[in-house]
Amino acid sequence: MKKIIYLASPYGFSAQQKELLLPPFVEALESLGAEVWEPFARNNQIDFSESGWAYRVGQADLKDVVESDAIFAIVNGTPPDEGVMVELGAAIALNKKVFLFRDDFRRCTDCEDYPLNLMIFTGLPENGWEEYYYTSLEEITSPDKAMARWLREDLP
Numbered sequence: 001m002k003k004i005i006y007l008a009s010p011y012g013f014s015a016q017q018k019e020l021l022l023p024p025f026v027e028a029l030e031s032l033g034a035e036v037w038e039p040f041a042r043n044n045q046i047d048f049s050e051s052g053w054a055y056r057v058g059q060a061d062l063k064d065v066v067e068s069d070a071i072f073a074i075v076n077g078t079p080p081d082e083g084v085m086v087e088l089g090a091a092i093a094l095n096k097k098v099f100l101f102r103d104d105f106r107r108c109t110d111c112e113d114y115p116l117n118l119m120i121f122t123g124l125p126e127n128g129w130e131e132y133y134y135t136s137l138e139e140i141t142s143p144d145k146a147m148a149r150w151l152r153e154d155l156p
Contacts, residue, residue: 002033002034002035003033003034003035003069003070003150003151004034004035004036004037004067004068004069004070005029005034005035005036005037005068005069005070005071005072005099006037006039006064006065006068006070006071006072006087006091006096007022007025007026007029007036007037007038007039007072007074008039008065008071008072008073008074008083008084008087008088008091009021009022009025009038009039009040009073009074009081009084010074010076010077010080010081010083010084011025011040011074012038012039012040012041018040022038022040024137025038025072025074025101025137025140026038028137028140028141029072029140029147031141032140032141032147032148032151033151034151037064037068039060039061039064042060042064043057043060043061046060061083061087062087062090065087065090065091065094065096066090066094068091068096069096069097070091070096070097070098070099070150071087071088071091071096071097071098071099071123072099072100072101072147073087073088073091073098073099073100073101074101074102075088075100075101075102075116075120076101076102076103076104077104077108078104078106078107078108079108079117080102080108080116080120085120088120088123091123092122092123096123097150098123098124098132099132099133099134099146099147100120100121100124100132100133100134101133101134101135101140102115102116102133102134102135103135103136114129131145131146131149132145132146132147134147
């Protein structure tokens with residue numbers, strides 16, 4: 001049975017980003033054998049012209065975070081997208097496996113140990129957190145990084 005990864009990303013709000021930026025992430029994660037739940041694709045069934053659509057989208061996304069096995073959060077930006085941060089916080093609170101992606105060179109931090117706010121790293125191990133942190137699309141499929149090892153079940 002495939003493990004389910006929730007792809008938390010700000011890339012679905014723009015037609016161009018949705019078309020150009022999201023597919024390579026989905027493809028990379030799927031190439032490792034994961035089932036990818038990408039919320040912008042999964043929420044296409046919601047009628048955005050109906051009153052209350054925003055609540056239903058938020059609830060659907062939260063339900064997907066709860067039902068997934070892990071989260072792969074794109075944390076670009078200074079600060080990163082607030083929706084991604086809420087999804088990430090929920091995943092951390094639910095003890096989901098957490099993987100982070102950032103190819104944004106700007107630092108957004110309150111300490112020297114991490115490139116982002118220290119709370120973003122609370123879902124990663126204290127030692128070896130770098131194995132769960134990705135800085136390029138190519139790195140996602142690396143067999144030595146935590147995602148590939150976890151999907152192979154070499155990592156609890």
